[in-house]
């Protein structure tokens with residue numbers, strides 16, 4: 001049980017973990033995506049304006065003006081359509097001519113894409129809304145703050161919800177962990193990158209400093225259980241043993257959620273592994289600080305958006321691709337040499353089962369049928385898609401692959417590395 005919880009790489013989904021976990025079966029925590037009021041406002045005002053023509057006195061987002069200011073990305077389009085309709089109805093035309101096209105006064109024309117679109121600032125001029133998985137105090141929330149200082153962080157109960165929040169315009173970006181220096185890849189997010197059509201627009205690396213948290217007055221020897229995110233449990237496995245904590249370790253959806261759970265349920269026999277900020281938010285004391293097995297523990301997060309950014313060459317860029325190889329021999333070797341010949345360094349390669357074609361049968365008349373597993377390969381390389389060598393490498397890769405997608409070309413996180421304190 002302990003080993004299974006700590007060794008499992010990442011929660012397949014919040015629901016599964018909870019249904020497997022007796023702790024949550026007896027004491028369910030209902031994970032409702034905690035949409036920020038602004039988001040709820042967008043949703044409410046959308047339904048009110050469509051069902052009641054925009055009059056919903058006293059309600060949230062009661063008027064079209066509310067709707068437009070709280071969800072201005074959509075409002076640009078809403079304004080064009082609704083003003084056009086009203087103008088047509090009233091016959092009172094505010095039309096003028098631009099480049100021979102009839103257009104509406106007061107309605108901003110779409111701006112052509114420029115280099116400033118590279119900036120992470122939201123197009124609607126308000127705070128950038130960034131979806132992350134977990135509750136306040138989670139490392140993903142800190143990563144969202146590092147990626148987009150002063151953003152409005154939107155907690156989501158599952159990774160999938162964070163993807164959907166961006167797809168449905170409830171958020172402008174999602175920030176998701178993809179790998180950790182101790183625990184390795186977060187496979188769930190690799191799979192989701194392929195299933196959704198979002199683009200990677202950046203990366204951040206966050207030093208992850210874990211604490212052992214319990215209710216005030218609780219001592220280590222009272223504990224019969226430690227709960228946390230499976231990655232966090234894995235990252236602290238040896239230290240917990242060194243601390244003499246040979247107690248049950250149970251996986252939950254996120255680190256801060258574990259702290260919240262201990263606090264809300266007054267559990268004096270349970271500790272949570274989470275951040276110091278989670279201790280503060282949920283009124284817990286820090287029993288032990290810096291309990292990750294490696295003091296240089298770092299998690300890499302990627303930022304996702306509906307649109308790709310314009311790749312540049314004036315600063316270090318990374319590009320992430322995913323491909324499935326085609327028939328033939330030495331395909332992976334050929335693909336990787338397309339980068340090697342152009343002096344492009346690969347920073348990561350990950351393989352995942354090919355969902356639609358997991359097995360390939362290879363007939364051999366004399367011996368029988370060999371069954372090969374089929375994979376999707378994820379590769380990160382150090383070059384920008386604005387560089388000819390990267391474009392040529394991908395043109396060559398395409399020759400050996402049955403499927404190729406560029407997940408994103410984005411600036412590398414170049415934050416100076418501070419060596420771990422031991």
Ligand SMILES: O=C(O)C(=O)C[C@]1(C(=O)O)C=C[C@@H](O)C=C1
Pocket residue numbers: 133134137138139140141177180186208229231232253254255256299
């Ligand atoms: O649970 C959290 O606090 C998270 O943000 C998730 C997560 C992860 O998915 O790896 C992020 C960073 C740490 O590596 C541990 C957990």
